[in-house]
Amino acid sequence: MGVLRAEEMICQVLVDLATCLANLSPRRSGLDADYILAEARAVIPLAEKVGMLGLARVAESVVECAGRREAAALAATLARLQRVGDRSLLDIWDFTDLA
Template sequence: MGELAALGMAERVRVDTGRVQNIVDELGEIAAKGLIQMALEQMALAVRTLQRVAREGDSARTVAKARRLSRLACQVGLVSLSRVADDVAHCADRQDAVALDATLARTVRVANRSLSEIWDGV
């Protein structure tokens, strides 16, 4: 038997810093920080809800929850998270269980990195 290699799962994330700066410019630093914090909490909840709904096998609700997460992420400039949530919606819409499991796992990784990155930047 050959050697086993451990593969690391490091997800690169993209944050639209211009979008974040626009929020700060429009609302002021204190209000923007509060809004972004609230959005981050909503996204963390949205990821957990998306996982639960997908496990239940409800494709229509999975699509809806993934699209909601995508919109939330887009609003605060979390480009990578928005895109991977769209991928989840696409897989659920096609009822591709294998791809859905993979994109859900990726969503969790990207969400963790994205939420940490934007929080550190606020």
């Protein structure tokens, strides 16, 4: 793939992840289970692609809760996804700043 192409791919995945996480914000999603289900499903392969397995696992939990229409659990796992996602993206950006 080459270093340049790999960097471009990782940057695009990070942008896509940031977009998905922003779309999952309760202000945007309105806790609409179908919308959240689709966006959280999109997070999983993106996170796995760049080795963010913890983020992928939390997104899977969001998918499960949205699929069951468990409002309280969905709100809690969605909040956790936001925290883990924000932390993961910040860690990656901080790491690339050091490189």
